[in-house]
Structure formats: C-alpha cells, structure tokens
Ligand code: HEM
C-alpha cells in the first residue's frame with residue numbers, strides 16, 4: 001500500500017468518529033491560543049514603540065484583531081496539514097483532527113473564514129502594507145514552513161521562524177504605515193530566540209520527531225550537536241538583545257532587565273550542554289516563553305518610563 005493510500009484510509013477511519021457538534025474549545029485549540037497571545041504581545045509592543053504617545057485605539061483594536069485572526073488561521077492550517085504526523089506523536093495526538101473531534105473540511109472552512117476576516121479588518125481599518133505583510137507571514141508559516149520546510153530540512157525552524165518573528169513589525173507598520181529599522185531589530189530578537197526556544201523542546205521530544213519521520217535537528221544531527229547549536233544561538237540572542245540599548249531605542253530599564261534574562265537563558269543552555277538532568281531541556285523550553293514575554297514587557301516599560309520618544 002502506498003503512503004497516500006494509507007493516509008486516505010486513516011482519514012476514512014477517522015471520518016466515522018467526527019462529532020456532529022464540535023465544541024468551541026476544539027476550534028479555539030486549532031488557533032494555538034497561547035502562542036497567538038504571545039505573538040500579539042510582540043505586535044502590541046511594536047505598536048507602542050512606534051508611537052510617541054499612547055497608540056490610538058482605532059488602530060490598536062483592529063490591528064490586534066486582524067493579526068490575531070490571521071495568526072490563528074495560519075495555526076489552523078498547520079493543524080490541517082500536519083494531521084497525519086500529529087497522530088504519530090504523543091504530544092500532538094489528542095489534537096482536534098487526529099482525535100477525530102473535527103473533520104478536515106470544517107478546519108479548512110474555519111481557517112479560510114478566520115484568515116479572510118483578519119485580512120479584511122486590516123485592509124479596511126489599518127492599512128494595506130500591514131494587511132499584505134500579515135498575509136505574507138500567514139503564507140510563510142502555513143505553507144512555506146508547514147508544507148515544505150518542516151519536512152525538508154533541519155534548518156526548517158530557523159527559516160520558518162521569520163513568520164513567527166514578524167508581528168512586532170506588523171504592529172509597527174499598523175501605526176506608521178512604513179518599515180522602520182527599529183522594527184526590524186524587534187523581528188531579529190524573536191528570530192534569534194526561536195531556535196533555542198524550539199530546539200530545547202525538540203531535544204526533549206527527539207524520539208517523537210524520529211517516530212514521525214520529521215527531520216528536526218536532533219533527529220538528523222544528534223542531540224549533542226543540537227545542544228551546541230542551542231548554546232551558540234543563546235549567545236547570539238544575548239548580543240542581539242543588547243542592540244536596542246546600543247542604538248538608543250531603549251534605555252537602562254531594558255538594559256538591566258534583558259541582561260538578567262539573557263544570563264539566565266545562557267545558564268540553561270550551558271547546563272543543557274554540560275550537565276543536563278532529564279528535565280533541563282523541557283525547563284529551558286518553558287523558560288524561553290517567559291524570557292520572550294519578559295523582554296517585550298521590559299521594552300514596553302522602558303518605552304513609557306525611560307525612552308518615551310525618538
Ligand atoms: C518556527 C517557529 C516556532 C516553532 C517551530 C515553535 C515550536 C513550538 C512548539 C513545538 C511548541 C509546543 C506546542 C505544544 O505543546 O502544543 C511551542 C510552544 C509555544 N510557543 Fe513556539 N514555536 C515557534 C515560534 C514561536 C513564536 C514566534 C512564539 C511567540 C512569539 C511562540 C510561542 C510559544 C508559546 C507561548 C508556546 C506555549 C504554548 C502552550 O503552552 O500552549 N513560538 N512552540
């Protein structure tokens with residue numbers, strides 16, 4: 001039996017279990033709500049740093065709704081495209097598609113409606129630059145990363161990380177309608193943070209990815225090489241995190257806070273490489289989320305308390 005035929009019969013077997021009335025929670029799960037919330041924080045900070053005063057609500061509200069809807073739509077497409085590999089991994093097999101709670105057709109309709117609504121909100125109430133850049137990020141994550149890169153190369157998350165790193169720029173362009181170098185620097189922070197964020201989890205879940213035949217770095221190049229890459233990217237992230245202060249975009253609150261976070265993250269990366277316990281990789285992954293949250297809160301606090309206008 002070819003793989004295509006096997007996948008089609010797996011879909012048929014699941015079709016018997018699709019619920020007539022799926023819960024709203026199943027749809028919410030499709031949108032990866034916790035990821036989208038953090039993405040929206042980075043977008044909000046992009047908006048605030050682009051504005052010398054408070055961001056006008058007429059931009060902030062539709063901006064966050066549009067970016068949030070389109071990110072949720074991209075996440076739903078990721079669930080749809082990955083349903084067969086998600087069914088083979090312990091971490092993902094209870095998701096709405098592999099568990100049979102929702103049918104692929106419903107998920108496709110949901111993603112299309114959410115994405116179109118998000119685009120319309122941005123186009124009508126924000127600006128076309130932001131609408132097109134957000135669409136490019138959606139395509140980057142849902143199509144380029146999920147359909148191609150994820151299955152093709154262990155550099156998948158490095159290149160694909162650009163889509164997830166875009167929201168600070170989207171927030172910035174929502175306010176100013178132009179691409180500013182400061183916004184690119186915010187993108188660089190998230191872009192450099194993504195490899196240690198994801199590879200820490202991939203080290204913890206390496207067997208799952210091997211079972212699903214996904215060429216993540218720990219599967220193709222081994223755990224030790226991945227840990228070295230995590231350490232190197234963590235050092236690079238520490239350097240990139242200094243740039244907002246060096247170029248005068250942020251002040252001392254950001255400098256002190258971000259330096260503490262960078263050192264803390266580096267301690268995790270060092271421990272992971274040289275004296276790991278069973279849980280170091282997973283703990284580093286969890287810390288990565290708090291680190292990015294902390295960095296963007298610091299940028300915000302610094303902007304309003306120390307460096308209000310530039
Ligand atoms: C290509 C880039 C990225 C990859 C491959 C990636 C991968 C992952 C994976 C595999 C998980 C575990 C999800 C789960 O357990 O269901 C996760 C969790 C998470 N990621 Fe990422 N991530 C990326 C970018 C981002 C970005 C840009 C953000 C936010 C700015 C982010 C925020 C989060 C958060 C908040 C969680 C925890 C989700 C939860 O607990 O429900 N990630 N990421």
Ligand SMILES: CC(C)=CCC/C(C)=C/CC/C(C)=C/COP(=O)(O)OP(=O)(O)O
Nearest residue numbers: 035070071074075078134137138141163164
């Ligand atoms: C419009 C816009 C800004 C789009 C970007 C949207 C978005 C949800 C980015 C997050 C990246 C992410 C969670 C990748 C994990 O995918 P995975 O398939 O490797 O992880 P999984 O196995 O948990 O599904």
